[in-house]
Amino acid sequence: MISTKIEKALNQQVLLEAESSQIYLAMASWAEVEGYNGIADFLYTHSDEERVHMLKLVKFINERGGRGIIPALSQPALKYKGVRPLFEQVLNHEIHVSEEINKLVDICLKDKDYTTHNFLQWYVSEQIEEEALARRVIDKLKLIGDDKGGFYMFDRDIASLEAAVGREKGRN
Ligand code: OFO
Numbered sequence: 573m574i575s576t577k578i579e580k581a582l583n584q585q586v587l588l589e590a591e592s593s594q595i596y597l598a599m600a601s602w603a604e605v606e607g608y609n610g611i612a613d614f615l616y617t618h619s620d621e622e623r624v625h626m627l628k629l630v631k632f633i634n635e636r637g638g639r640g641i642i643p644a645l646s647q648p649a650l651k652y653k654g655v656r657p658l659f660e661q662v663l664n665h666e667i668h669v670s671e672e673i674n675k676l677v678d679i680c681l682k683d684k685d686y687t688t689h690n691f692l693q694w695y696v697s698e699q700i701e702e703e704a705l706a707r708r709v710i711d712k713l714k715l716i717g718d719d720k721g722g723f724y725m726f727d728r729d730i731a732s733l734e735a736a737v738g739r740e741k742g743r744n
Contacts, residue, residue, distance in 0.1 A: 578688055579638035581679050585695075586629045587643040588672055593622035595665065598648035599658055610727040611655060614734065625695070632691055655723075656713045663706035670699040708733055 574582070600615035630640030652658040673695045680689040712733070716722035 573637040574633065574685065574688060575683060578680065578683060578685050579633060581676055582629055582633050582638070582688070583641045583643075585672060585676060586626055586633070586640060588669060589622050589626035589629060590643055590645055591648075592665065592669060593619045593626060594645050595648045596622060596662075598650060599652065599662070602650065602652055603655075603658070608655065608727050610730045614730045617734075625698070628694075632688075636687070656710070659706060659709045659713060663703065663710060666699065666702045666706050670703060673699055705734055 596615050596619035600612045600619055603609075603615055604612035630642070633640040652661070673692065677689060677692050677696065680686070680692065709730070712726055716726055
Protein backbone atom coordinates (compact mmCIF):
# COMPACT_ATOMS: atom_id res chain seq x y z
CA MET A 573 0.00 0.00 0.00
CA ILE A 574 1.37 3.42 -0.89
CA SER A 575 0.94 6.50 1.28
CA THR A 576 -1.17 9.42 0.09
CA LYS A 577 2.01 11.46 -0.18
CA ILE A 578 3.70 8.92 -2.49
CA GLU A 579 0.49 8.48 -4.48
CA LYS A 580 0.33 12.22 -5.09
CA ALA A 581 3.99 12.41 -6.07
CA LEU A 582 3.63 9.45 -8.48
CA ASN A 583 0.57 11.03 -10.07
CA GLN A 584 2.61 14.19 -10.66
CA GLN A 585 5.04 11.98 -12.56
CA VAL A 586 2.11 10.50 -14.54
CA LEU A 587 1.35 14.06 -15.65
CA LEU A 588 4.97 14.74 -16.60
CA GLU A 589 5.26 11.54 -18.67
CA ALA A 590 1.94 12.31 -20.39
CA GLU A 591 3.17 15.82 -21.16
CA SER A 592 6.42 14.35 -22.55
CA SER A 593 4.42 12.10 -24.87
CA GLN A 594 2.28 15.04 -26.01
CA ILE A 595 5.28 17.33 -26.59
CA TYR A 596 7.16 14.71 -28.65
CA LEU A 597 4.01 14.00 -30.64
CA ALA A 598 3.72 17.70 -31.51
CA MET A 599 7.41 17.76 -32.47
CA ALA A 600 6.97 14.65 -34.63
CA SER A 601 4.04 16.17 -36.48
CA TRP A 602 6.02 19.38 -37.09
CA ALA A 603 9.01 17.41 -38.40
CA GLU A 604 6.81 15.34 -40.70
CA VAL A 605 5.20 18.42 -42.25
CA GLU A 606 8.65 20.00 -42.71
CA GLY A 607 9.77 16.92 -44.66
CA TYR A 608 12.08 15.43 -42.02
CA ASN A 609 10.64 11.95 -42.16
CA GLY A 610 13.43 10.19 -40.25
CA ILE A 611 13.28 12.71 -37.42
CA ALA A 612 9.49 12.45 -37.40
CA ASP A 613 9.60 8.64 -37.04
CA PHE A 614 12.17 8.98 -34.24
CA LEU A 615 9.92 11.43 -32.38
CA TYR A 616 6.71 9.44 -32.96
CA THR A 617 8.47 6.43 -31.43
CA HIS A 618 9.61 8.55 -28.50
CA SER A 619 6.11 9.83 -27.94
CA ASP A 620 4.87 6.21 -27.77
CA GLU A 621 7.64 5.34 -25.30
CA GLU A 622 6.63 8.21 -23.03
CA ARG A 623 3.07 6.93 -23.05
CA VAL A 624 4.38 3.56 -21.89
CA HIS A 625 6.30 5.33 -19.09
CA MET A 626 3.03 6.96 -18.04
CA LEU A 627 1.11 3.69 -18.23
CA LYS A 628 3.64 1.82 -16.06
CA LEU A 629 3.17 4.46 -13.35
CA VAL A 630 -0.64 4.36 -13.56
CA LYS A 631 -0.65 0.57 -13.22
CA PHE A 632 1.83 0.62 -10.37
CA ILE A 633 -0.21 3.21 -8.42
CA ASN A 634 -3.39 1.16 -8.92
CA GLU A 635 -1.70 -2.12 -7.95
CA ARG A 636 -0.39 -0.54 -4.76
CA GLY A 637 -3.84 0.53 -3.56
CA GLY A 638 -3.80 4.07 -4.94
CA ARG A 639 -5.62 5.69 -7.82
CA GLY A 640 -3.80 6.56 -11.02
CA ILE A 641 -5.06 9.87 -12.33
CA ILE A 642 -5.20 10.47 -16.08
CA PRO A 643 -4.48 14.18 -16.37
CA ALA A 644 -5.68 16.97 -18.65
CA LEU A 645 -2.88 18.21 -20.87
CA SER A 646 -2.03 21.66 -22.15
CA GLN A 647 -1.39 22.43 -25.80
CA PRO A 648 2.28 21.88 -26.67
CA ALA A 649 4.17 24.21 -29.04
CA LEU A 650 3.18 23.58 -32.65
CA LYS A 651 6.12 25.26 -34.36
CA TYR A 652 9.88 25.02 -33.84
CA LYS A 653 12.66 27.29 -35.03
CA GLY A 654 14.58 24.35 -36.47
CA VAL A 655 15.82 20.86 -35.79
CA ARG A 656 18.64 21.85 -33.44
CA PRO A 657 16.49 24.09 -31.18
CA LEU A 658 13.94 21.29 -31.16
CA PHE A 659 16.48 18.74 -29.87
CA GLU A 660 17.87 21.25 -27.38
CA GLN A 661 14.34 21.47 -26.04
CA VAL A 662 14.20 17.66 -25.87
CA LEU A 663 17.43 17.57 -23.85
CA ASN A 664 16.27 20.30 -21.44
CA HIS A 665 12.98 18.51 -21.00
CA GLU A 666 14.71 15.19 -20.25
CA ILE A 667 17.03 16.87 -17.73
CA HIS A 668 13.93 18.25 -16.01
CA VAL A 669 12.31 14.78 -16.02
CA SER A 670 15.49 13.28 -14.49
CA GLU A 671 15.41 15.89 -11.72
CA GLU A 672 11.79 15.04 -10.96
CA ILE A 673 12.56 11.29 -10.87
CA ASN A 674 15.41 11.98 -8.46
CA LYS A 675 13.08 13.98 -6.22
CA LEU A 676 10.62 11.08 -6.26
CA VAL A 677 13.37 8.64 -5.29
CA ASP A 678 14.30 10.95 -2.45
CA ILE A 679 10.71 11.13 -1.17
CA CYS A 680 10.53 7.30 -1.19
CA LEU A 681 13.74 6.99 0.83
CA LYS A 682 12.56 9.55 3.38
CA ASP A 683 9.23 7.70 3.65
CA LYS A 684 10.98 4.31 3.82
CA ASP A 685 8.86 3.13 0.86
CA TYR A 686 11.39 0.66 -0.55
CA THR A 687 8.91 -0.99 -2.91
CA THR A 688 8.27 2.25 -4.81
CA HIS A 689 11.96 3.06 -4.55
CA ASN A 690 12.73 -0.24 -6.28
CA PHE A 691 10.07 0.38 -8.94
CA LEU A 692 11.59 3.79 -9.71
CA GLN A 693 15.04 2.38 -10.45
CA TRP A 694 13.83 1.49 -13.95
CA TYR A 695 13.08 5.20 -14.52
CA VAL A 696 16.47 6.22 -13.11
CA SER A 697 18.32 4.14 -15.70
CA GLU A 698 15.89 5.06 -18.47
CA GLN A 699 16.66 8.74 -17.85
CA ILE A 700 20.41 8.12 -18.25
CA GLU A 701 19.68 6.69 -21.70
CA GLU A 702 17.24 9.45 -22.66
CA GLU A 703 19.67 12.22 -21.77
CA ALA A 704 22.58 10.46 -23.49
CA LEU A 705 20.56 10.04 -26.66
CA ALA A 706 19.51 13.72 -26.76
CA ARG A 707 23.15 14.80 -26.20
CA ARG A 708 24.33 12.46 -28.94
CA VAL A 709 21.81 13.90 -31.38
CA ILE A 710 22.81 17.50 -30.53
CA ASP A 711 26.52 16.65 -30.93
CA LYS A 712 25.82 15.32 -34.42
CA LEU A 713 23.79 18.40 -35.31
CA LYS A 714 26.65 20.64 -34.15
CA LEU A 715 29.03 18.76 -36.44
CA ILE A 716 26.69 19.04 -39.40
CA GLY A 717 26.07 22.78 -38.95
CA ASP A 718 24.53 24.10 -42.18
CA ASP A 719 25.74 21.28 -44.42
CA LYS A 720 22.65 20.17 -46.38
CA GLY A 721 24.15 16.80 -47.39
CA GLY A 722 25.07 16.05 -43.80
CA PHE A 723 21.61 17.00 -42.73
CA TYR A 724 20.04 14.70 -45.30
CA MET A 725 22.11 11.80 -43.93
CA PHE A 726 21.28 12.75 -40.37
CA ASP A 727 17.56 12.54 -41.14
CA ARG A 728 18.12 9.17 -42.82
CA ASP A 729 20.29 7.70 -40.05
CA ILE A 730 18.79 9.10 -36.84
CA ALA A 731 17.14 5.76 -35.98
CA SER A 732 20.56 4.09 -35.79
CA LEU A 733 21.71 6.61 -33.13
CA GLU A 734 19.07 5.32 -30.80
CA ALA A 735 20.11 1.73 -31.44
CA ALA A 736 23.75 2.68 -30.73
CA VAL A 737 22.90 4.29 -27.37
CA GLY A 738 20.78 1.24 -26.48
CA ARG A 739 23.66 -1.11 -27.32
CA GLU A 740 26.11 0.90 -25.22
CA LYS A 741 23.66 0.86 -22.32
CA GLY A 742 23.40 -2.94 -22.66
CA ARG A 743 27.17 -3.22 -22.38
CA ASN A 744 27.29 -1.18 -19.15
FE1 OFO B 1 9.82 9.29 -19.69
O1 OFO B 1 11.53 9.59 -20.25
FE2 OFO B 1 11.54 11.07 -21.35
O2 OFO B 1 10.49 12.19 -20.48
